[in-house]
Amino acid sequence: DIxxxxxxxxxxxxxxxxATINCxxxxxxxxxxxxxxxxxxxxxxxxxxxxxxxxWASTRESGVPDxxxxxxxxxDFTLTISSLQAEDVAVYYCQQFYSTPLTFGGxxxxxxx
Amino acid sequence: xxxxxxxxxxxVQPGGSLRLSCAASGFTFDDYAMHWVRQAPGKGLEWVSLIxxxxxxxxxxxxxxxxxxxxxxxxxNSLYLQMNSLRTEDTALxxxxxxxxxxxGGHFDYWGQGTLVTVSS
Numbered sequence: 001d002i003x004x005x006x007x008x009x010x011x012x013x014x015x016x017x018x019a020t021i022n023c024x025x026x027x028x029x030x031x032x033x034x035x036x037x038x039x040x041x042x043x044x045x046x047x048x049x050x051x052x053x054x055x056w057a058s059t060r061e062s063g064v065p066d067x068x069x070x071x072x073x074x075x076d077f078t079l080t081i082s083s084l085q086a087e088d089v090a091v092y093y094c095q096q097f098y099s100t101p102l103t104f105g106g107x108x109x110x111x112x113x
Numbered sequence: 114x115x116x117x118x119x120x121x122x123x124x125v126q127p128g129g130s131l132r133l134s135c136a137a138s139g140f141t142f143d144d145y146a147m148h149w150v151r152q153a154p155g156k157g158l159e160w161v162s163l164i165x166x167x168x169x170x171x172x173x174x175x176x177x178x179x180x181x182x183x184x185x186x187x188x189x190n191s192l193y194l195q196m197n198s199l200r201t202e203d204t205a206l207x208x209x210x211x212x213x214x215x216x217x218g219g220h221f222d223y224w225g226q227g228t229l230v231t232v233s234s
Contacts, residue, residue: 031218040220042158049208049224050150050158061222093158097220100172102148102160 002027002096006105012113019081021108023072023094030074031098038098041070041079044107045090053092054079086112115139115223117209122228129199133228135192135209140223143167143187146212148221149194151205151230161207162194166215177203199232206230 003026013019029038037057042050052061054070057077067082081088089112094105121133135147149161162183163172171183182195192209206227213219 038218042221044158049226050221051224052220052222055213055220055222091157095158095160095220097218100163100217101174102163104158104160107157 001101002029002099002103004094004096004103004105006092006094006108008108009106010109010111012111013081013084014113015086016083017113019084019088019110021079021092021094021110023077023079023105025075025077025096027098028074029096029098037073037077038096039070039072039077040095040097041068042093042095043088043090044093050093081110084110084112115211117211117223117225119207119209119225119228122207122230124231124233125199126234127199127201127232129232131196131199131230133194133196133207133209133230135225137190137192137209137211140211142185142190144215146214146216146219147183147185147192148210148212149183149192150208150210150221150224151203152208152227153202153205156205159205163212163217164192165217170216172217196230199230201232204230204232 039057041054044050058070091107164183180198208227209225210221211223213222
């Protein structure tokens, strides 16, 4: 099974400042035939279902603000919120969809400092 | 507009059975894989099961394999999860999620609001 490890578990960032979340997979999730990283990022606000933010590690889902960006390849990935807004308070999860069982990271809780 | 509406969550005793349903609309249901994902109270997300677009192939997490069965009815645009031999550790909010691909290899682009399953005596 591919283990997804997120860091930190939580972080507090001032409004307008940058938030960075890391995600590491225990195996390479870059598929050589199409050069795509099988990695997604989801946002879950309190009391709500998760929402897709980023897929293929760096492709922003339609309607997602451009302050959210994803980067990385192979085994190391990052979600960046360039300028934190109050509505970004949530738990963020990475997920690999390279192989079953599909696995999520443990989540990173983002709060306002 | 894509909509996924789960139902069937209740309180059930350990060892009992339950069937969850997910009604889908707003997309061509039989073009996409579908998933169940669960979240125990105060915990993270755990993928449970996947069924390919035509129901031909299914996959399960080790924690539920042999006890849960995923199925779909493409005529009714519906997804199901039959849960048998329930354990207290199966207590969770169960989400239905649409895959972005017909089979494996796709992210989850839409999620339902979830249905709560509580296993308790």
